[in-house]
Amino acid sequence: MTEQPRRSVATYETYQEAERAVDHLADQGFPVQRVAIIGRDVRLVEQVIGRMNYGKAALNGAASGALPGALVGWLFGLLDWVNPLVSSLLLALYGLIFGAIVGALFGLLLHAMQGGRRDFASVRAMEPSRYEVVADEEVADEAVRLLGGLQTTGAGERPTPT
CATH class of the missing domain: 3.30.70.1530 (Hypothetical protein rpa1041)
Known part of the structure; x- marks a missing residue:
């Protein structure tokens, strides 16, 4: 550059x-x-990969929320902020579950806010x-x-x- x-x-x-x-x-x-x-x-190419409904929106949200939740839980366990006897793996599991639930709720909310305007999932790519x-x-x-x-x-x- x-x-x-x-x-x-x-x-x-x-x-x-x-x-x-x-x-x-x-x-x-x-x-x-x-x-x-x-x-x-x-040029921008947007490949449609399927329909989007409430179930898929919740599943995508759960998948995107699970990993950050697990990482936060693992960090709490690693740093012993909650209880030194509780293993970091158990807190990571709780974080994963909590993150998936919160992510699913956000996915549902965002899909509902679209109001049927974008009922499909797609992948975008730039192609020279x-x-x-x-x-x-x-x-x-x-x-x-x-x-x-x-x-x-x-x-x-x-x-x-x-």
Whole structure:
């Protein structure tokens, strides 16, 4: 994340190809700290994974509340704040149960507050259409030269110098 002027030295369709190109530069002794991989033309993809109802909302809330509850309970047991005779595992179990209950209630409440506007669950991801390998202006010509000999495999293309 330098303020150096950078130039694109190659473009790839997949991140794995761009990563392989930088690895190739590293194998050739190139100063890879002067290189970056930049995803271009990023789009948001939201994949719907199922319906959301009160049961699933409660289950998701319970799952997200259980771990923090267990960790808080374990910390109380570890630091012996409650009773030195009570094991930290027992307090972690109580914390897990309490966290799951509170999380389920919050999940139900949040789902009810949606008012039927979002009755589905989804996963969001950012997907670039291409990946550019860029290098600092002073070393860009050397990077282009080194990447010229790199052969891609499979579905990829040869590096596109830019």
